[in-house]
Amino acid sequence: MDDSRDLLERRLSREDLLRLAAATGGAGLLAGHAGFAQAARAQLEAEKGRLQVLDWAGYGNDGGQAMFAQYVKKYPKNKPQFTYMTNEADALAKIHAGLKPDLFRPYVGWTKYFATSGLVQPWDPKLISNFKHLNPFMVKAGQYNGKQYGIPDDWGFDAILYRSDKVKPKAKSWGLLFDERYKGKIAWFDDIEMFEIAGLYLGFKDPWNQTDAQLKQSQKLLISKKHLVRTNWSSETDLWQLFGSGEVWIAYAWPNDWVQMKKKGLKVVYMHPKEKPIAWVGMLMLLKGTPRYRLAHAYADAWSSAKSAKWLEDNYGYGHANTLARPSSSDLLRALQLTNPRAVTEPNAHLDRDIPRRALYAKMWEQVKAS
Amino acid sequence: MALEGEAGTPPVRLPRRGRARPDVTTPTLLGLPVAWLVVFFVVPIAIVAAYSFDVYSLFPGKHGFTLAAWREFVHSSVYLALFWKSAKMSLIVSAVVVALAYPLAYYLALSGTKRKYVLLLLLIAPFLTSYLLRVLAWKVILGNQGVLNTFLFWTGVRSRDHPLSQLLYSRFAVMLVLAYVWLPFVALPIFVSLDGLDRRLLEAASDLGASRWQAFRRVTLPLSVPGVAAAFLFVFIPTLGEFITPSLVGGASGYMYGNQIVDLFGTGFPDWETGSVLAIFLLGVVTVLTAVFARLLQVRQVTAD
Numbered sequence: 001m002d003d004s005r006d007l008l009e010r011r012l013s014r015e016d017l018l019r020l021a022a023a024t025g026g027a028g029l030l031a032g033h034a035g036f037a038q039a040a041r042a043q044l045e046a047e048k049g050r051l052q053v054l055d056w057a058g059y060g061n062d063g064g065q066a067m068f069a070q071y072v073k074k075y076p077k078n079k080p081q082f083t084y085m086t087n088e089a090d091a092l093a094k095i096h097a098g099l100k101p102d103l104f105r106p107y108v109g110w111t112k113y114f115a116t117s118g119l120v121q122p123w124d125p126k127l128i129s130n131f132k133h134l135n136p137f138m139v140k141a142g143q144y145n146g147k148q149y150g151i152p153d154d155w156g157f158d159a160i161l162y163r164s165d166k167v168k169p170k171a172k173s174w175g176l177l178f179d180e181r182y183k184g185k186i187a188w189f190d191d192i193e194m195f196e197i198a199g200l201y202l203g204f205k206d207p208w209n210q211t212d213a214q215l216k217q218s219q220k221l222l223i224s225k226k227h228l229v230r231t232n233w234s235s236e237t238d239l240w241q242l243f244g245s246g247e248v249w250i251a252y253a254w255p256n257d258w259v260q261m262k263k264k265g266l267k268v269v270y271m272h273p274k275e276k277p278i279a280w281v282g283m284l285m286l287l288k289g290t291p292r293y294r295l296a297h298a299y300a301d302a303w304s305s306a307k308s309a310k311w312l313e314d315n316y317g318y319g320h321a322n323t324l325a326r327p328s329s330s331d332l333l334r335a336l337q338l339t340n341p342r343a344v345t346e347p348n349a350h351l352d353r354d355i356p357r358r359a360l361y362a363k364m365w366e367q368v369k370a371s
Numbered sequence: 372m373a374l375e376g377e378a379g380t381p382p383v384r385l386p387r388r389g390r391a392r393p394d395v396t397t398p399t400l401l402g403l404p405v406a407w408l409v410v411f412f413v414v415p416i417a418i419v420a421a422y423s424f425d426v427y428s429l430f431p432g433k434h435g436f437t438l439a440a441w442r443e444f445v446h447s448s449v450y451l452a453l454f455w456k457s458a459k460m461s462l463i464v465s466a467v468v469v470a471l472a473y474p475l476a477y478y479l480a481l482s483g484t485k486r487k488y489v490l491l492l493l494l495i496a497p498f499l500t501s502y503l504l505r506v507l508a509w510k511v512i513l514g515n516q517g518v519l520n521t522f523l524f525w526t527g528v529r530s531r532d533h534p535l536s537q538l539l540y541s542r543f544a545v546m547l548v549l550a551y552v553w554l555p556f557v558a559l560p561i562f563v564s565l566d567g568l569d570r571r572l573l574e575a576a577s578d579l580g581a582s583r584w585q586a587f588r589r590v591t592l593p594l595s596v597p598g599v600a601a602a603f604l605f606v607f608i609p610t611l612g613e614f615i616t617p618s619l620v621g622g623a624s625g626y627m628y629g630n631q632i633v634d635l636f637g638t639g640f641p642d643w644e645t646g647s648v649l650a651i652f653l654l655g656v657v658t659v660l661t662a663v664f665a666r667l668l669q670v671r672q673v674t675a676d
Contacts, residue, residue, distance in 0.1 A: 086637065093641045096429045184536055188623075192639045230540050231622035246515050247540070362639025369623070370453040370631050 047292045050081040051299055054091055054104035057084045058316070066311040071302035078295050087191075089362070095119055095287070102290040103299065108141050108150065108281040109208075112354035115144035121288045122147035127297035130304035134321040137345045138281045141353075150283025151300045152321035154312060156336070157349060158193060159277035161243070161253035165267040174201040174273045176250055178225040187242055187251040190232035192361040193278065193352075194368070197252070198222055200275040200350070208355050215364060222368045232369065243268075255335035256317025262331060270335055279344035279351045281321065416654065423647035440644040450631070450649060454656075457628035460542060461610040464549045465557075465603050471550070472558040472602065473595075479558075480565035481591075491562065495555045502552070506619050509548045513538040513620070540622025548616050553609075557602040564598020565591070600668045608657050628653065 051071075053060070060082035065072050072079055083099060085091040088106040095101070106114055114120050125131040125148050131139075134152055142150030160176050162169065166185075169176050174197050177186055188194055198218035199207025210218060230248050233239045239257055242248045244264050251257070258270035284300045286293070302308060309325030312318055317329075319336040327333055337343035345351045355361055421427040423441065428434045444450050475494070479487045497505060512518045515534040523529040537543060568591065576586040614629030621627065628649070635646030 087639075089639055089641045090637045093429055093637060093643075096431075190638065226623055229623040230536075246534075247536070359640045359642065363642060363645070365639055366631060366634055366642075367447075367449045369626055369634065370449045 047078070047295050049078065049292065051075075051078050051103075051292050051295050052083070052101040053080045053299070054083045054085050054094065054099065054101035056105065057086075059105070060084060066315070067308045068299055068302045070305055070308070071299045075295060075298060078292070080299060101287055102292045102296045103284055103286050105153075105282050105284050106150075107352065108138075108152075108279075108283055109352040109354060111142055111150050111283055112144055113358065114285055115147075115149040119288060120149055120285045121290075122149050123151055123284075123286050123300065124148075124297065127294065128301045128304060130301055130306070130322060133306065133324050134304060135323050135341050135344070137342060137351070138321045141281060141351055142283050150281075150285055151304060152281045152283055153303050153309075154316070154318040154320060155279065155281040155344060156254040156256065156318050157277040157279055157344075158189070158197075158252060158254065158352075160271040160273060161251050161258050161261065162269055162271060163243075163249040163267060164269045166249045169271065172271055172274050174275050176271065176273075177201075177252060178221065178228065179250070180228065182250055183228045184230050185247075185249040186228050186230060187239065187248040188229050188232045189252040190234040190369075192355070192358070192365045194222060194252075195219075195361050195365060196278060196352075196355075200273075200278075203275075208353050209357070215360070219364050219368060222365075223371045226368060226371065240264075254317075255319070255332060258335055259317050259329060259332050276347075277349045279349040281344065281351070416651075419647045420651050422643050423651050425644055429641055429643045440648045444645065444648045444652065453626075453631055454628045454652070457611060457613075460546055460549075460627065461607050461613075464546050464553070464610050465606040467546075468550045468553050468557045468606050469561075469599055469603050472554055473561055473599065476558045476561035476565055477591075480562050481568070491559075494558055498555060502615070503619075505552060506548055506616055509544070509551070509620055510539065513544055513547075515539070539620060540625065542621070542625050544620040544622075545617045545625040545627070548620055549606075549610050549613065552616070553606045556605050560602040560605060561595060561598045564595045564601075568594055597668045600664055604661060604664055608661070611657065612653050 059067065060080075068080060083094070083101060085094065085104065088110045091104050091106060095104070115122075128151065131151070138152035138155065139148070142148055142152050160174065162176060167176070167182060170179070176182075177188060177197065178201070179186070195210070195215070195218050196207045198221050199210055199214065202214070202217060202221065204210055204214050204218075207218075231238075231242065233242065233251065236254070236257060239251055239253060240260050243251060243257070243261050243266070253270070255270065258268055261268040284303065286296055286300075290296055304322055306322050306324040309320030309322035310327065312320050313325055313327035313332060313336075314329070317327075317332055319338065323341055326338060327336075333339070337348070340348070342348060418427060422429075425434050425437045425440065478484075479490055479494075484490070510517070514520065515536055517539070519538060520529065520534040523535060524531050529535055572590050572594075573586055576590050581589065612629040612632070613627060614633050617625045617627045617630055618633075621630075632646050632649045632653070635642045635649065
């Protein structure tokens, strides 16, 4: 009996299943919601194997699996199996090199790139019950040509963290990262975002799409100020160690870094620069041709739940796109401005966006580091 | 029956029994290692080289042989300057480590101590712990609140508000940690070279009236030069492409050529073409250097000694 069922499932292609779903859906119109749900469940059961997730280290194994507990509970036979990415470039290289995850998580600035790359397909928001609770500005940022390519989840700001007992800023500006008075006490972020920050500081109209002359000007600024930099951080724990031990007093940082340093008893300020902070949003993306289409949706749904969101805020200190979630820490609530759903966008912040000439930005940033 | 012919007559050859067996020993013994080298060394390098000429590419689409990335590399002052900076750092590390390791190896090899192998084991004992752990330990020592700075605060040489911050996240930190990590590797070949020294030569020098210093300068040192050179190369080659140590303790100023290769492959936006150019250039330099050293110092003779 079991054998024959397995055989039947193996013989059903995805198209067959969709046809079956359509037929079942039609029947569902007659039989009501219960019938439709049953058909959807049948489809889910037909998807086999462990869900392949390409994600950032830390999002894969959180001990209690709190961020996707709802998914694991429902689909114990299809638990997620993780491969880790160190950044979007790494993910891109892995996928091109043949890795076949069902879903992965680039950040909002890469939405257009991946949507037009032919590597991903849009989500069906109807299959994500928590979708309606997600921040509409972030949801829009996950769209391309009206289709939902990214499901927003974790988010935060890029701004400046500094020790108020050691540093007296001349102005509330990104310029604090280039302040000659604090030579050797500054940490930049190891990312092409430093070009966006340089562009904002230099007053360019569109730092994400700088002209050749502007790029050269940004690069010149970064190279001329590089001697002030103690190190370029790439992992938050490194930043906490640097800040906590007094190695640096000023850093490009995220809201949670401010919370963590406050917890350590340091006198720290999370500055909102006059050029505005940059907001980043993690976007779950669905790989084209995934054999676990519905399981991937179920996973994204679990990640989008208010319960997962609160857990993420309380334990990782990031914001979450689910607007129902509130962290236990009032400091974090304030730093993320969670009571204001528009906080991630103008006029409060620049929501990170596509960089049309990303490869050139990257090359020029590498040259800054090598100089 | 005479086996060797007398003058004017050819030597008598003994008849062979049956047909000669083909010699399969050498191909059998060498086959696996050679195949291994080809599959896991030559082929990957050829692939990297193909990437550097855009024959292969990470991204789909039209690609064909081009020297664009090589041209950019040659004309870019940034990459070559970084290579020169890394080469200088590696040269300094190698020279300092050899200078430090030589007396150590000399003592172990020539002092006549019975415990020389025990001492040698102690020398390499740190290698029983993780490389990462050893490098990270230096952060604890060199940091602003680290062991050295705490000592300076205690002695009053520096105030707590003005720690010696150049100790960490600097070129100095990278060179110091690299020197520490590679010291045993350098001491070993020098030790082997000195341990195999014919002591009768030293006795002869002494008999001929040479002082200990003269005997060292004219006998020991020249005979140990090949070992020293091998040790120098042992450090110089890997440190030239090093990226773990500078990424942990180098900060912005201790950034090396190896870090650039890693970053080009996987940070910002994957640029495997340029990354491959840098990697192949490094490989080329190392190969040339090794060949030059081997030729100048006749390494074969050293190993034979």
